[in-house]
Amino acid sequence: MPKDVITPRARDYNQWYLDIVREADMAEVAEVVRGCIVFKPTGWALWELMQRGLDERIKETGHANVQFPLLIPKSFIMKEAEHVAGFAPEVAEVTRAGGEELAEPYVIRPTSETIIGHFYSKWIRSYRDLPLLYNQWCNVMRWELRTRPFLRTAEFIWQEGHTAHATEEDAEAETLKILYDVYADFAEKEMAVPVIRGLKTEKEKFPGALRSYCIEAMMQDGRALQAGTSHNLGQNFARAFDITYTDQSNTVQYCWTTSWGVSTRLIGALIMTHSDDEGLVLPPRLAPIQVVVVPIYKNDEERVRVLEAVGRMTAGWKGRLRFKVDDRDNFTPGFKYNEWELKGVPLRVEVGPRDVDKGSVAVARRDIPGREGKSIVPQEGLTERLLGLLDEIQAGLFQRALAFREAHTAVVSSYEELKQQIERGFAIAYWDGSSEDEKRIQEETRATIRCIPLDQPGTVGTCVYTGRETTRQVVFARAY
Protein backbone atom coordinates (compact mmCIF):
# COMPACT_ATOMS: atom_id res chain seq x y z
CA MET A 1 0.00 0.00 0.00
CA PRO A 2 1.40 3.39 -0.97
CA LYS A 3 2.02 5.76 1.85
CA ASP A 4 0.00 8.92 1.86
CA VAL A 5 2.75 11.41 1.06
CA ILE A 6 1.24 13.13 -1.97
CA THR A 7 -2.10 14.90 -1.80
CA PRO A 8 -4.20 13.78 -4.81
CA ARG A 9 -4.63 16.46 -7.47
CA ALA A 10 -8.38 16.24 -7.30
CA ARG A 11 -8.41 17.05 -3.59
CA ASP A 12 -6.05 20.03 -3.57
CA TYR A 13 -4.03 20.89 -6.67
CA ASN A 14 -1.82 23.46 -4.92
CA GLN A 15 -0.95 21.11 -2.11
CA TRP A 16 -0.26 18.36 -4.65
CA TYR A 17 2.28 20.63 -6.35
CA LEU A 18 4.04 21.45 -3.09
CA ASP A 19 4.07 17.77 -2.12
CA ILE A 20 5.74 16.83 -5.42
CA VAL A 21 8.43 19.46 -5.03
CA ARG A 22 9.18 18.24 -1.52
CA GLU A 23 8.90 14.48 -2.04
CA ALA A 24 10.87 14.44 -5.29
CA ASP A 25 13.52 16.30 -3.29
CA MET A 26 13.95 19.03 -5.88
CA ALA A 27 13.93 22.10 -3.71
CA GLU A 28 13.33 23.37 -0.24
CA VAL A 29 11.73 26.64 0.77
CA ALA A 30 14.56 28.70 2.24
CA GLU A 31 12.38 30.11 5.06
CA VAL A 32 15.31 32.17 6.45
CA VAL A 33 15.28 34.24 3.24
CA ARG A 34 11.77 35.28 2.42
CA GLY A 35 10.35 33.87 -0.81
CA CYS A 36 13.54 32.08 -1.81
CA ILE A 37 14.28 28.41 -2.36
CA VAL A 38 17.28 26.13 -2.15
CA PHE A 39 17.80 23.91 -5.19
CA LYS A 40 18.63 20.40 -4.05
CA PRO A 41 20.74 18.06 -6.23
CA THR A 42 17.78 16.56 -8.11
CA GLY A 43 16.26 19.94 -8.89
CA TRP A 44 19.58 21.45 -9.88
CA ALA A 45 20.52 18.51 -12.12
CA LEU A 46 17.21 18.98 -13.93
CA TRP A 47 17.88 22.70 -14.32
CA GLU A 48 21.36 22.01 -15.68
CA LEU A 49 19.89 19.81 -18.39
CA MET A 50 17.30 22.44 -19.22
CA GLN A 51 19.97 25.11 -19.31
CA ARG A 52 22.02 22.99 -21.68
CA GLY A 53 19.12 22.56 -24.11
CA LEU A 54 18.34 26.26 -24.08
CA ASP A 55 21.95 27.40 -24.23
CA GLU A 56 22.59 25.24 -27.29
CA ARG A 57 19.66 26.81 -29.09
CA ILE A 58 20.65 30.32 -28.04
CA LYS A 59 24.13 29.79 -29.43
CA GLU A 60 22.88 28.07 -32.59
CA THR A 61 20.84 31.19 -33.33
CA GLY A 62 23.97 33.34 -33.20
CA HIS A 63 24.11 34.69 -29.66
CA ALA A 64 27.09 34.89 -27.31
CA ASN A 65 27.01 34.69 -23.54
CA VAL A 66 28.15 37.61 -21.37
CA GLN A 67 27.74 38.62 -17.75
CA PHE A 68 26.67 41.98 -16.32
CA PRO A 69 26.71 43.18 -12.68
CA LEU A 70 24.14 42.09 -10.13
CA LEU A 71 23.76 45.68 -8.91
CA ILE A 72 22.34 48.48 -11.01
CA PRO A 73 22.50 52.21 -10.15
CA LYS A 74 19.04 53.19 -9.06
CA SER A 75 18.95 56.09 -11.48
CA PHE A 76 19.20 53.65 -14.41
CA ILE A 77 15.94 51.99 -13.49
CA MET A 78 14.26 55.40 -13.42
CA LYS A 79 15.13 56.28 -17.02
CA GLU A 80 12.41 54.51 -18.96
CA ALA A 81 8.98 55.66 -17.79
CA GLU A 82 6.90 52.51 -18.26
CA HIS A 83 9.75 50.39 -16.99
CA VAL A 84 9.96 52.33 -13.71
CA ALA A 85 6.24 52.07 -13.17
CA GLY A 86 6.35 48.34 -13.88
CA PHE A 87 9.26 47.40 -11.68
CA ALA A 88 9.57 50.03 -8.94
CA PRO A 89 7.29 48.24 -6.47
CA GLU A 90 9.28 45.04 -6.56
CA VAL A 91 12.94 46.05 -6.54
CA ALA A 92 15.24 45.51 -3.58
CA GLU A 93 17.81 48.22 -2.90
CA VAL A 94 21.29 48.26 -1.47
CA THR A 95 21.84 51.50 0.41
CA ARG A 96 24.85 50.67 2.59
CA ALA A 97 28.17 49.03 1.81
CA GLY A 98 31.59 49.06 3.38
CA GLY A 99 29.97 50.34 6.55
CA GLU A 100 28.83 53.56 4.87
CA GLU A 101 25.75 54.99 3.29
CA LEU A 102 26.11 54.90 -0.52
CA ALA A 103 25.96 58.17 -2.41
CA GLU A 104 23.56 56.53 -4.87
CA PRO A 105 21.67 53.36 -3.93
CA TYR A 106 21.94 50.30 -6.13
CA VAL A 107 19.02 48.10 -6.97
CA ILE A 108 19.44 44.36 -7.14
CA ARG A 109 18.66 43.59 -10.78
CA PRO A 110 15.03 42.67 -11.42
CA THR A 111 16.05 42.41 -15.11
CA SER A 112 18.97 44.02 -16.92
CA GLU A 113 17.64 46.12 -19.80
CA THR A 114 18.85 49.30 -18.15
CA ILE A 115 22.43 48.43 -17.29
CA ILE A 116 22.87 46.60 -20.56
CA GLY A 117 21.42 49.61 -22.36
CA HIS A 118 24.05 51.78 -20.71
CA PHE A 119 26.85 49.63 -22.09
CA TYR A 120 25.30 49.11 -25.50
CA SER A 121 25.26 52.87 -25.79
CA LYS A 122 29.05 52.83 -25.34
CA TRP A 123 29.71 49.82 -27.55
CA ILE A 124 27.59 50.56 -30.60
CA ARG A 125 28.91 53.18 -33.05
CA SER A 126 28.13 52.05 -36.57
CA TYR A 127 25.70 49.87 -38.48
CA ARG A 128 28.68 47.53 -38.79
CA ASP A 129 28.41 46.82 -35.04
CA LEU A 130 24.87 45.52 -35.53
CA PRO A 131 23.19 43.30 -34.79
CA LEU A 132 24.57 42.89 -31.28
CA LEU A 133 23.37 39.52 -29.96
CA TYR A 134 24.16 38.81 -26.30
CA ASN A 135 22.67 36.64 -23.63
CA GLN A 136 23.35 36.20 -19.96
CA TRP A 137 22.55 33.46 -17.46
CA CYS A 138 22.04 34.98 -14.04
CA ASN A 139 19.89 35.35 -10.98
CA VAL A 140 17.49 38.25 -10.55
CA MET A 141 15.38 39.47 -7.67
CA ARG A 142 11.81 40.69 -7.60
CA TRP A 143 10.21 41.24 -4.22
CA GLU A 144 7.04 39.32 -4.98
CA LEU A 145 4.24 39.46 -2.47
CA ARG A 146 3.25 35.85 -2.90
CA THR A 147 5.73 33.15 -3.75
CA ARG A 148 5.64 29.46 -4.72
CA PRO A 149 8.60 27.15 -5.37
CA PHE A 150 9.81 27.56 -8.98
CA LEU A 151 6.62 29.29 -10.19
CA ARG A 152 7.31 32.55 -8.42
CA THR A 153 10.25 33.09 -6.12
CA ALA A 154 11.81 36.34 -4.93
CA GLU A 155 15.15 35.32 -6.41
CA PHE A 156 15.07 33.30 -9.59
CA ILE A 157 17.52 32.06 -12.14
CA TRP A 158 17.02 32.70 -15.80
CA GLN A 159 18.62 33.70 -19.03
CA GLU A 160 18.00 37.14 -20.45
CA GLY A 161 18.88 37.86 -24.04
CA HIS A 162 19.47 41.44 -25.11
CA THR A 163 19.97 42.40 -28.72
CA ALA A 164 20.30 45.60 -30.72
CA HIS A 165 19.40 46.00 -34.41
CA ALA A 166 19.47 48.58 -37.16
CA THR A 167 15.83 48.30 -38.19
CA GLU A 168 12.45 47.50 -36.74
CA GLU A 169 12.13 44.55 -39.11
CA ASP A 170 15.38 43.04 -37.85
CA ALA A 171 14.33 43.45 -34.23
CA GLU A 172 10.94 41.93 -34.97
CA ALA A 173 12.53 38.99 -36.79
CA GLU A 174 14.85 38.40 -33.82
CA THR A 175 11.96 38.49 -31.36
CA LEU A 176 10.04 35.90 -33.34
CA LYS A 177 13.07 33.73 -34.02
CA ILE A 178 13.64 33.38 -30.28
CA LEU A 179 9.98 32.64 -29.70
CA TYR A 180 9.82 29.88 -32.31
CA ASP A 181 13.32 28.44 -32.67
CA VAL A 182 14.47 28.68 -29.08
CA TYR A 183 11.55 28.77 -26.64
CA ALA A 184 8.72 26.91 -28.34
CA ASP A 185 11.12 24.37 -29.82
CA PHE A 186 12.71 23.70 -26.44
CA ALA A 187 9.37 23.48 -24.62
CA GLU A 188 7.88 21.02 -27.07
CA LYS A 189 10.89 18.90 -28.02
CA GLU A 190 12.74 18.71 -24.71
CA MET A 191 10.11 19.39 -22.09
CA ALA A 192 7.30 17.68 -24.01
CA VAL A 193 5.12 20.66 -23.08
CA PRO A 194 2.87 21.90 -25.90
CA VAL A 195 2.73 25.69 -26.04
CA ILE A 196 0.67 28.34 -27.76
CA ARG A 197 2.80 30.95 -29.51
CA GLY A 198 1.17 34.30 -29.12
CA LEU A 199 1.28 38.06 -28.80
CA LYS A 200 0.52 39.74 -25.48
CA THR A 201 -2.18 42.38 -25.33
CA GLU A 202 -1.24 45.96 -24.40
CA LYS A 203 -2.40 45.29 -20.87
CA GLU A 204 -0.20 42.23 -20.43
CA LYS A 205 2.96 43.31 -22.24
CA PHE A 206 6.38 43.92 -20.64
CA PRO A 207 6.80 47.38 -19.09
CA GLY A 208 8.65 49.42 -21.70
CA ALA A 209 8.14 47.07 -24.64
CA LEU A 210 6.61 47.83 -28.00
CA ARG A 211 5.27 44.30 -28.27
CA SER A 212 5.64 41.17 -26.14
CA TYR A 213 5.36 37.65 -27.48
CA CYS A 214 4.97 34.59 -25.31
CA ILE A 215 4.55 30.88 -25.13
CA GLU A 216 1.66 29.77 -22.94
CA ALA A 217 1.19 26.27 -21.56
CA MET A 218 -1.81 24.64 -19.90
CA MET A 219 -1.39 23.06 -16.49
CA GLN A 220 -3.42 20.05 -15.37
CA ASP A 221 -5.86 22.23 -13.47
CA GLY A 222 -6.69 24.06 -16.70
CA ARG A 223 -4.82 27.21 -15.76
CA ALA A 224 -2.34 28.91 -18.05
CA LEU A 225 1.33 29.36 -17.32
CA GLN A 226 3.45 31.86 -19.21
CA ALA A 227 6.51 29.78 -19.96
CA GLY A 228 8.62 32.33 -21.83
CA THR A 229 8.52 35.84 -23.23
CA SER A 230 10.24 37.65 -26.07
CA HIS A 231 9.97 41.43 -26.36
CA ASN A 232 10.42 43.82 -29.21
CA LEU A 233 11.45 46.90 -27.23
CA GLY A 234 11.18 49.23 -30.19
CA GLN A 235 13.33 52.30 -29.67
CA ASN A 236 12.11 52.93 -26.12
CA PHE A 237 15.24 51.78 -24.35
CA ALA A 238 17.48 53.07 -27.13
CA ARG A 239 16.07 56.57 -26.53
CA ALA A 240 16.30 56.27 -22.74
CA PHE A 241 19.92 55.06 -22.87
CA ASP A 242 21.05 56.76 -26.04
CA ILE A 243 21.83 53.61 -27.96
CA THR A 244 22.57 54.97 -31.42
CA TYR A 245 24.49 54.04 -34.58
CA THR A 246 25.57 55.76 -37.72
CA ASP A 247 23.93 54.27 -40.81
CA GLN A 248 25.32 53.81 -44.35
CA SER A 249 24.42 57.39 -45.26
CA ASN A 250 26.22 58.80 -42.19
CA THR A 251 23.02 59.61 -40.30
CA VAL A 252 22.76 58.91 -36.56
CA GLN A 253 19.85 56.56 -35.80
CA TYR A 254 18.39 55.01 -32.69
CA CYS A 255 18.78 51.23 -32.45
CA TRP A 256 15.89 48.82 -32.17
CA THR A 257 16.37 46.48 -29.21
CA THR A 258 14.88 43.23 -27.98
CA SER A 259 14.95 41.24 -24.78
CA TRP A 260 13.76 37.74 -23.97
CA GLY A 261 13.87 35.33 -21.09
CA VAL A 262 12.91 32.03 -19.58
CA SER A 263 13.42 31.11 -15.97
CA THR A 264 13.40 28.32 -13.44
CA ARG A 265 9.64 28.72 -13.63
CA LEU A 266 9.93 26.21 -16.47
CA ILE A 267 10.55 23.58 -13.81
CA GLY A 268 7.13 24.38 -12.38
CA ALA A 269 5.63 24.02 -15.84
CA LEU A 270 7.30 20.67 -16.26
CA ILE A 271 5.98 19.38 -12.94
CA MET A 272 2.43 20.59 -13.48
CA THR A 273 2.21 19.29 -17.04
CA HIS A 274 3.26 15.66 -16.61
CA SER A 275 3.25 14.56 -12.99
CA ASP A 276 0.55 12.43 -11.38
CA ASP A 277 -0.72 11.43 -7.95
CA GLU A 278 2.17 8.96 -7.58
CA GLY A 279 4.74 11.72 -7.87
CA LEU A 280 6.97 13.46 -10.37
CA VAL A 281 6.98 12.42 -14.03
CA LEU A 282 9.98 13.62 -16.05
CA PRO A 283 10.38 13.59 -19.83
CA PRO A 284 13.34 11.32 -20.72
CA ARG A 285 15.29 14.06 -22.48
CA LEU A 286 15.50 16.10 -19.29
CA ALA A 287 15.49 13.36 -16.66
CA PRO A 288 18.77 13.47 -14.68
CA ILE A 289 18.36 9.71 -14.23
CA GLN A 290 16.65 8.04 -17.18
CA VAL A 291 16.91 4.43 -16.03
CA VAL A 292 17.22 3.10 -12.50
CA VAL A 293 18.22 -0.52 -11.95
CA VAL A 294 16.89 -2.25 -8.84
CA PRO A 295 18.65 -5.52 -7.99
CA ILE A 296 16.66 -8.10 -6.05
CA TYR A 297 18.19 -10.78 -3.82
CA LYS A 298 17.57 -12.76 -0.65
CA ASN A 299 21.11 -13.57 0.48
CA ASP A 300 24.76 -12.91 -0.27
CA GLU A 301 25.00 -15.64 -2.87
CA GLU A 302 22.09 -14.18 -4.83
CA ARG A 303 23.36 -10.66 -4.28
CA VAL A 304 26.69 -11.46 -5.90
CA ARG A 305 25.04 -13.22 -8.81
CA VAL A 306 22.50 -10.50 -9.46
CA LEU A 307 25.00 -7.64 -9.20
CA GLU A 308 27.35 -9.43 -11.61
CA ALA A 309 24.54 -9.70 -14.11
CA VAL A 310 23.66 -6.03 -13.59
CA GLY A 311 27.29 -5.09 -14.16
CA ARG A 312 27.37 -6.94 -17.50
CA MET A 313 24.02 -5.47 -18.50
CA THR A 314 24.97 -1.86 -17.83
CA ALA A 315 28.53 -2.09 -19.17
CA GLY A 316 27.63 -0.43 -22.46
CA TRP A 317 25.30 2.21 -21.05
CA LYS A 318 27.81 4.92 -20.22
CA GLY A 319 27.41 7.80 -22.65
CA ARG A 320 24.17 6.39 -24.03
CA LEU A 321 21.91 6.40 -21.00
CA ARG A 322 21.85 8.39 -17.77
CA PHE A 323 21.39 5.59 -15.26
CA LYS A 324 21.82 4.54 -11.65
CA VAL A 325 22.10 1.14 -10.01
CA ASP A 326 20.29 1.28 -6.68
CA ASP A 327 22.30 -1.26 -4.71
CA ARG A 328 21.46 0.09 -1.26
CA ASP A 329 20.89 -2.97 0.92
CA ASN A 330 18.94 -1.30 3.70
CA PHE A 331 15.79 -0.88 1.62
CA THR A 332 13.48 -3.47 0.14
CA PRO A 333 12.83 -3.53 -3.61
CA GLY A 334 9.24 -2.43 -3.07
CA PHE A 335 10.39 0.65 -1.21
CA LYS A 336 12.80 1.52 -3.99
CA TYR A 337 10.10 1.17 -6.68
CA ASN A 338 7.98 3.69 -4.88
CA GLU A 339 10.82 6.06 -4.20
CA TRP A 340 11.97 6.19 -7.83
CA GLU A 341 8.42 6.61 -9.04
CA LEU A 342 8.06 9.54 -6.67
CA LYS A 343 11.21 11.02 -8.19
CA GLY A 344 9.98 10.68 -11.75
CA VAL A 345 12.60 8.35 -13.23
CA PRO A 346 11.18 7.35 -16.66
CA LEU A 347 12.27 3.69 -16.67
CA ARG A 348 13.02 1.12 -13.98
CA VAL A 349 14.74 -2.17 -14.61
CA GLU A 350 14.27 -4.89 -11.99
CA VAL A 351 16.74 -7.75 -11.91
CA GLY A 352 16.33 -10.75 -9.59
CA PRO A 353 17.71 -14.31 -9.39
CA ARG A 354 14.94 -15.63 -11.63
CA ASP A 355 15.89 -13.07 -14.28
CA VAL A 356 19.53 -14.03 -14.07
CA ASP A 357 18.58 -17.69 -14.65
CA LYS A 358 16.20 -16.94 -17.51
CA GLY A 359 18.14 -14.11 -19.16
CA SER A 360 15.30 -11.67 -18.63
CA VAL A 361 14.58 -8.43 -16.72
CA ALA A 362 11.44 -6.56 -15.72
CA VAL A 363 11.03 -3.08 -17.19
CA ALA A 364 8.56 -0.61 -15.70
CA ARG A 365 7.48 2.65 -17.35
CA ARG A 366 6.85 5.66 -15.15
CA ASP A 367 4.34 7.14 -17.58
CA ILE A 368 2.11 4.07 -17.18
CA PRO A 369 1.82 3.46 -13.44
CA GLY A 370 1.23 0.04 -11.93
CA ARG A 371 1.15 -3.39 -13.51
CA GLU A 372 0.20 -2.20 -17.01
CA GLY A 373 3.49 -0.34 -17.31
CA LYS A 374 5.59 -3.35 -16.40
CA SER A 375 6.80 -6.08 -18.72
CA ILE A 376 9.33 -8.92 -18.74
CA VAL A 377 11.84 -8.59 -21.56
CA PRO A 378 14.99 -10.47 -22.60
CA GLN A 379 18.37 -9.13 -21.51
CA GLU A 380 19.49 -9.43 -25.07
CA GLY A 381 19.03 -6.15 -26.90
CA LEU A 382 18.05 -4.41 -23.67
CA THR A 383 19.97 -1.19 -24.33
CA GLU A 384 18.27 -0.60 -27.68
CA ARG A 385 14.92 -1.47 -26.16
CA LEU A 386 15.44 1.06 -23.37
CA LEU A 387 16.53 3.77 -25.80
CA GLY A 388 13.45 3.06 -27.89
CA LEU A 389 11.19 3.18 -24.86
CA LEU A 390 12.64 6.52 -23.78
CA ASP A 391 11.79 7.99 -27.19
CA GLU A 392 8.33 6.46 -26.96
CA ILE A 393 7.76 7.95 -23.51
CA GLN A 394 9.02 11.36 -24.62
CA ALA A 395 6.61 11.38 -27.56
CA GLY A 396 3.80 9.94 -25.46
CA LEU A 397 4.08 12.61 -22.78
CA PHE A 398 3.84 15.35 -25.40
CA GLN A 399 0.83 13.73 -27.05
CA ARG A 400 -0.90 13.22 -23.72
CA ALA A 401 -0.33 16.85 -22.72
CA LEU A 402 -1.53 18.05 -26.12
CA ALA A 403 -4.66 15.90 -25.92
CA PHE A 404 -5.34 17.26 -22.44
CA ARG A 405 -5.03 20.83 -23.65
CA GLU A 406 -7.32 20.20 -26.59
CA ALA A 407 -9.88 18.50 -24.38
CA HIS A 408 -9.83 21.53 -22.10
CA THR A 409 -9.97 24.18 -24.79
CA ALA A 410 -13.19 25.40 -26.34
CA VAL A 411 -14.27 28.16 -28.66
CA VAL A 412 -16.84 30.34 -26.92
CA SER A 413 -19.23 32.74 -28.55
CA SER A 414 -20.86 34.43 -25.59
CA TYR A 415 -19.69 36.00 -22.34
CA GLU A 416 -21.67 33.39 -20.41
CA GLU A 417 -19.89 30.56 -22.22
CA LEU A 418 -16.59 32.29 -21.56
CA LYS A 419 -17.26 32.38 -17.82
CA GLN A 420 -18.04 28.67 -17.81
CA GLN A 421 -15.14 27.61 -20.00
CA ILE A 422 -12.44 29.36 -17.97
CA GLU A 423 -13.45 27.17 -15.04
CA ARG A 424 -12.13 24.16 -16.93
CA GLY A 425 -9.45 25.47 -19.26
CA PHE A 426 -8.76 27.78 -22.18
CA ALA A 427 -11.55 29.76 -23.80
CA ILE A 428 -10.93 30.88 -27.36
CA ALA A 429 -12.98 33.89 -28.33
CA TYR A 430 -13.19 36.60 -30.97
CA TRP A 431 -11.97 39.82 -29.43
CA ASP A 432 -12.19 43.45 -30.35
CA GLY A 433 -12.31 45.02 -26.90
CA SER A 434 -10.13 47.62 -25.19
CA SER A 435 -7.70 47.31 -22.28
CA GLU A 436 -10.50 48.62 -20.06
CA ASP A 437 -12.83 45.87 -21.27
CA GLU A 438 -10.09 43.38 -20.56
CA LYS A 439 -9.64 44.69 -17.04
CA ARG A 440 -13.35 44.51 -16.41
CA ILE A 441 -13.43 40.89 -17.54
CA GLN A 442 -10.55 40.09 -15.23
CA GLU A 443 -12.39 41.65 -12.31
CA GLU A 444 -15.54 39.75 -13.13
CA THR A 445 -14.07 36.35 -14.02
CA ARG A 446 -10.45 36.32 -12.74
CA ALA A 447 -9.43 35.34 -16.25
CA THR A 448 -7.13 37.32 -18.51
CA ILE A 449 -6.26 37.28 -22.17
CA ARG A 450 -3.22 35.04 -22.12
CA CYS A 451 -2.31 35.84 -25.68
CA ILE A 452 -3.40 36.49 -29.22
CA PRO A 453 -2.25 33.28 -30.94
CA LEU A 454 0.03 33.85 -33.90
CA ASP A 455 -1.82 31.09 -35.76
CA GLN A 456 -5.16 32.70 -36.55
CA PRO A 457 -7.95 30.99 -38.47
CA GLY A 458 -8.66 34.22 -40.35
CA THR A 459 -12.40 33.76 -40.09
CA VAL A 460 -14.80 36.51 -39.10
CA GLY A 461 -16.82 36.44 -35.90
CA THR A 462 -18.28 38.71 -33.26
CA CYS A 463 -16.33 39.90 -30.25
CA VAL A 464 -17.33 38.00 -27.14
CA TYR A 465 -17.61 41.24 -25.16
CA THR A 466 -18.40 44.13 -27.50
CA GLY A 467 -20.31 42.24 -30.19
CA ARG A 468 -18.30 43.96 -32.91
CA GLU A 469 -17.13 42.02 -35.95
CA THR A 470 -13.50 40.96 -35.97
CA THR A 471 -11.15 38.30 -37.31
CA ARG A 472 -8.99 38.26 -34.22
CA GLN A 473 -9.21 35.38 -31.79
CA VAL A 474 -7.65 35.39 -28.32
CA VAL A 475 -7.12 32.86 -25.53
CA PHE A 476 -8.75 33.59 -22.18
CA ALA A 477 -7.70 31.64 -19.09
CA ARG A 478 -6.98 31.93 -15.45
CA ALA A 479 -3.23 32.24 -15.10
CA TYR A 480 -0.48 31.41 -12.66
Add this chain to the structure above:
RNA sequence: CGGGGCGUGGCUCAGCCUGGUAGAGCACCGCGUUUGGGACGCGGGGGUCGUGGGUUCAAAUCCCUCCGCCCCGACCA
Protein backbone atom coordinates in the same frame (compact mmCIF):
# COMPACT_ATOMS: atom_id res chain seq x y z
C1' C B 1 0.07 44.56 0.82
C1' G B 2 -5.37 43.28 2.80
C1' G B 3 -8.33 38.89 4.87
C1' G B 4 -7.88 33.86 7.02
C1' G B 5 -4.95 29.62 8.95
C1' C B 6 -0.46 27.80 11.03
C1' G B 7 4.65 27.60 13.62
C1' U B 8 6.06 21.87 19.45
C1' G B 9 12.43 16.04 18.16
C1' G B 10 14.34 15.23 10.97
C1' C B 11 8.75 14.80 9.14
C1' U B 12 3.25 14.78 10.29
C1' C B 13 0.87 16.26 14.42
C1' A B 14 -1.41 15.90 19.85
C1' G B 15 -0.86 18.93 24.24
C1' C B 16 -2.81 25.29 24.64
C1' C B 17 -9.41 26.44 25.78
C1' U B 18 -8.99 25.54 31.97
C1' G B 19 -0.71 27.74 33.37
C1' G B 20 2.31 23.10 37.30
C1' U B 21 7.72 16.78 35.27
C1' A B 22 7.18 17.90 26.89
C1' G B 23 4.21 13.34 24.13
C1' A B 24 2.69 9.91 19.76
C1' G B 25 3.39 7.88 14.83
C1' C B 26 6.91 7.84 11.07
C1' A B 27 12.15 8.69 10.27
C1' C B 28 17.15 7.91 12.56
C1' C B 29 21.15 4.66 15.34
C1' G B 30 22.60 -0.67 17.15
C1' C B 31 21.77 -6.03 16.89
C1' G B 32 19.17 -10.06 14.69
C1' U B 33 15.73 -11.99 11.21
C1' U B 34 14.12 -10.23 6.30
C1' U B 35 14.26 -8.58 0.78
C1' G B 36 10.06 -10.01 -6.85
C1' G B 37 5.42 -3.45 -4.89
C1' G B 38 6.54 1.14 0.88
C1' A B 39 9.44 -5.79 6.08
C1' C B 40 9.57 -7.28 11.47
C1' G B 41 11.37 -7.90 16.64
C1' C B 42 14.20 -6.05 20.69
C1' G B 43 17.14 -2.03 22.42
C1' G B 44 18.59 3.29 21.90
C1' G B 45 19.50 8.64 20.81
C1' G B 46 17.27 13.20 19.76
C1' G B 47 13.10 18.97 21.39
C1' U B 48 16.25 26.69 24.09
C1' C B 49 7.94 24.38 22.12
C1' G B 50 9.63 30.30 15.47
C1' U B 51 11.73 35.29 17.86
C1' G B 52 11.87 39.16 21.51
C1' G B 53 9.32 41.21 25.48
C1' G B 54 5.33 41.14 29.28
C1' U B 55 1.91 38.88 33.17
C1' U B 56 2.81 35.06 37.03
C1' C B 57 5.61 31.68 42.60
C1' A B 58 5.45 29.04 37.78
C1' A B 59 4.37 29.93 30.50
C1' A B 60 4.42 25.26 24.87
C1' U B 61 -0.20 27.05 27.30
C1' C B 62 -2.33 33.90 28.82
C1' C B 63 -1.01 39.17 26.52
C1' C B 64 1.98 42.21 23.03
C1' U B 65 6.02 42.55 19.09
C1' C B 66 8.57 40.80 15.15
C1' C B 67 9.86 36.70 11.59
C1' G B 68 8.41 32.74 8.43
C1' C B 69 5.15 29.25 5.89
C1' C B 70 0.21 27.88 3.72
C1' C B 71 -4.72 29.48 1.57
C1' C B 72 -7.88 33.55 -0.75
C1' G B 73 -7.47 38.44 -3.12
C1' A B 74 -4.67 42.55 -5.53
C1' C B 75 0.64 42.59 -8.25
C1' C B 76 3.82 39.62 -11.12
C1' A B 77 8.70 35.34 -15.28
